[in-house]
Amino acid sequence: MPYEPPEDFMRALHDLLGRVPTPFYAYDLRRIEERTRRYLEAFPTARVFYALKANPRLRLLERLRSQGLGAEAVSLGEVVRAYVAGFMPDEVVLNGPVKPPEVLGELARSGVPTLVADSRADLERIAQRLPEARVLLRLNPDLPVDTHPHLATGRGDSQFGVLPEDWPDVFARGRELGLEMRGLHVHLGSNLHNPADFAARLEVLQRLRERVGPLEVLDLGGGFGLDLDPRDLAPGMFALARAYGAELWIEPGRALVADAGVLVARVWAEKRTRRRYLLLDAGMTAFLRPLLYGARHPVRPLYASERTAVYDLAGPACESGDVLARDVELPVPREGDAVAFLEAGAYGEAMHLDYLDHPRPGAYAWDGARWEVWRRPGRLPALWEDEPDRAEYL
Structure with a gap:
């Protein structure tokens, strides 16, 4: 219902x-506060980044920051908006498949967030323009997630991320370039209601761990359907983060608002x-x-x-x-x-x-x-x- x-x-x-x-x-602010509290309680030791693209109003961002959330952006405009709302660069993650030189140049002036590299070309460009950047490498888990095709970012034929067989080599290339390669990012898509999709992702990442070794950060994105209870998902996600020796990050957006x-x-x-x-x-x-x-x-x-x-x-x-x-x-x-x-x-x-x-x-x-x-x-x-x-x- x-x-x-x-x-x-x-x-x-x-x-x-x-x-x-x-x-x-x-908008009913009380409902946003209730939903946010639910995720903070389910993930008490994780870093929670709100996905701005769900709803980017400045007054909302200010309130979420006051509750301890970070901000996940997918464009230069969203990064700057997050800074206007009071977030600091180390509280912001910039995702997205394309980061042109002009965007990276502006970040050098306004403040460099944690960058999610989407491809080998993305890594090379970041290394040229922002050689001291903190970077996560996005994985495409190649999974047939149960959602609308326009919302499925974790399928192998989507334009996002690096396939599992290529991910370790691309990650190693980032280290060769001198970047601060902090860890792994994987986002299945939006409006996911089937817990089996989240379980399948955990299996993919467990197999990948043997080739990757320890990481600082494991960012498992968002996509939580409104009818999912985050308390049911949190134990498996925390267990996977511990297996990597990593801090768990998540990025709910729609689920909160x-x-x-x-x-x-x-x-x-x-x-x-x-x-x-x-x-x-x-x-x-x-x-x-x-x-x-x-x-x-x-x-x-x-x-x-x-x-x-x-x-x-x-x-x-x-x-x-x-x-x-x-x-x-x-x-x-x-x-x-x-x-x-x-x-x-x-x-x-x-x-x-x-x-x-x-x-x-x-x-x-x-x-x-x-x-x-x-x-x-x-x-x-x-x-x-x-x-x-x-x-x-x-």
Whole structure:
């Protein structure tokens, strides 16, 4: 069963509807704190790095840092954002398959985090630009993980990491280059619900240990599905870290914030083609996950009606793929009534698109007593303010 937000949060949403424009994102801070505490208690001696790409709001990052978390980034922009939020370079991990010279040069100026090298070419480039960098080498475990193909980063045909048979030689090359090769990084993917996937990874890494020997760091990434109990996974992960003589690192993102957030949109029309639709003021530009991942999010009405019907919920884009949910039974709405998409706290607001010049939704966080502004609603002029208003040449 999906997590149901508490009644006081839903009542607060009704109040917020009268104060800010739709669509908007809203978060329950208490749920984020509860989920974070659960992971810190399950992994008490591990280093926990929050994956920014799930939700990068500065006020959120500041709160997570105050709870002792580090930050995991996948771009230069996310690294700088983490620094703005107060993280120090040794509290940040930079992942990702491509690190161009310009990125490494900027890191030399702003502060060098722990770098996750994704390939031999990545190692060579890091050694040239940042010869004293602290480095983890990413492993592709070549496992058929049980998730959407766009979320599976640990399959052998994905673009991430080094295959097990090549990993020891590439790691040794990093040491030859003089880099501080601290250990191993392996991330299976996102939204993993099958404990067997995590068990299979442990088996791969146990076999690899015979060729690798002791390491300082074993970073096992994130990908924890919302229905997984971290206490069930922690013992095997700690045992593997001990076998390597390594400190365990993990990188939860979606697991901490997804079910704390909702997307709120208003209904502006009901219509029928061969299907029955509710047309909303939020669509794919505000919430890309349904189109990109085939994600299904529970929908809750923020209104009452005696009659119900089954609807598809579509957005305002002139795109046939702009459908946020199908076959949802809801009370029959009136124009202007609102619905909330649950489990939207991760990869929702963070993936907003400027496509079609739709301003970004505002974002607000509820602490049980009042709303805090996390991001102001976007303004139309901001969408074209970086475009020259007259001919400009290079």
